[in-house]
Amino acid sequence: MDGHDYGILSEGNLSTSIWYLPCCINFLLMCARFGMFILCMHTIAGEVIDWNTSISRGTEPNEFTFATVLTSCIGPNGINLGRQVHSFIIKTSFESHVYVGSSLLDMYAKAGRIHEARGVFECLPERDVVLCTAIISGYAQLGLDEEALALFRRLQMEGMSSNYVTYASLLTALSGLAALDHGKQVHNHVIRSQLPSYVVLQNSLIDMYSKCGSLTYSRRIFDSMPERTVISWNAVLVAYSKHGKGNEVVELFELMREENEVQPDNITILAVLSGCSHGGLEEKGLEIFYEMETGRFGVEPEIEHYGCVVDLLGRAGRVSEALDFTKKMPFEPTAAIWGSLLGACRVHLNVEIGDSVGRRLLELEPDNAGNYVILSNLYAYAGRWEAVRALRELMKEKAVIKEPGRSWIELDQILHTFHASDRSHPRREEVSAKVMELSVEFKEAGYVPDLSCVLYDVDEEQKEKILLGHSEKLALAFGLIATPKGVPLRVIKNLRICVDCHNFAKFVSKLKGREVSLRDKNRFHQIVGGICSCGEYW
């Protein structure tokens, strides 16, 4: 197929039938898959017309033609065509033209093909602030935060100029890393450079502070904004939601509706519902969902909103009601919804429903190790050791590989990362010894290791050893060693925190007199004096 295309293009004669045939097959397949006949037909028509127009005017394709065609290939569906165009461009002299390069980069970045985007970026003879920002934000949007930060630093050393969009993109990466010190530095820089107040940048700051655990600063930015968009409101609502501050979420939402300057969108309602769930406001959350169904907020309920309701009911222990709800809702439940239901079964020890939900979930997501862990927890609490063993066998059979757990803690602008049973940190011996010491101390105060968090078929002693090697324990122990007494510990985990580590962190807060702020994949756990803001439900 590639051969046809180059041939046609190089002759400057776009034979409609040959060009169309392979494309039509491709697009019909795509259309059938997505049920978007009309839209796709328009898209392909647009691309072909672009080529046709250029060539029928009797002009050879030039840098502007390529840039225009590449722009029409933006999005996941256009990437194959875009690649073919790229292959063709390589054979011309236009590859390094800044217009062509920037269109290529944008096309790849928007399709999530960051390596290809980077390849184009590195080959460009000149790069301006927009190109640098595009590639940095490409990394940040894919959650490749370390790469985004590293590239920003390199480009800055090379003399890149930055503007408010660059900072907004960088802040996204710093939010992901929960790199508060770095984030503050960017904020200071923004203040010093006396940039005008850009809403986008302020929104990023709200988000950065909240994801770095600093709710106060987050709110302060929000309060100081002369102008706000729905994203500003959403960012601050999400901030309170993730910190489990349900009342604040509801109050702010009411204020938003009173002020009536911006209309809520689907994310607003999602933030409010999940805020009610994380904050333990079941009734309020349900009330808001039913109000949403009447159309009062002008937002149609989507599957994620239904998911929040499942979470609300599950949290309240209304597990069978939650199950009924999933059966009656107008969407097919997703793995995330079954997962939230399974979590509810674990917390409320509903083995019967948990069993069937768990099986359903394992069918849908056989490769997600986290599901096995929660189901195993549930079986273990119910004393169903046979079922635990069977689960372990199933995992082995399916060759499930657990995404490596990783936790980190920031000290003086350095992110110290720990992997499970880490041997790489320079102070590893000291850290391991500290975890052992803490374990002995905590056991005397009532800490009992929760061995059901280990899925390997090893003896109890081994299981305990594995548990003590969990990355969040290493990061906490390192924090205790490396910071003065009384300083709060902020630990970030890439996955959901396990029950045993949650318990361990509570002992750290209680016996070591430290506030522990633990950010996991879903939310913050603010632990003070042995009590966690999550209310044991997550």
Place this chain on the structure above:
DNA sequence: TTAGGGTTAG
């Protein structure tokens, strides 16, 4: 004349 970057959720 003609290109391109951004913030919230998932």
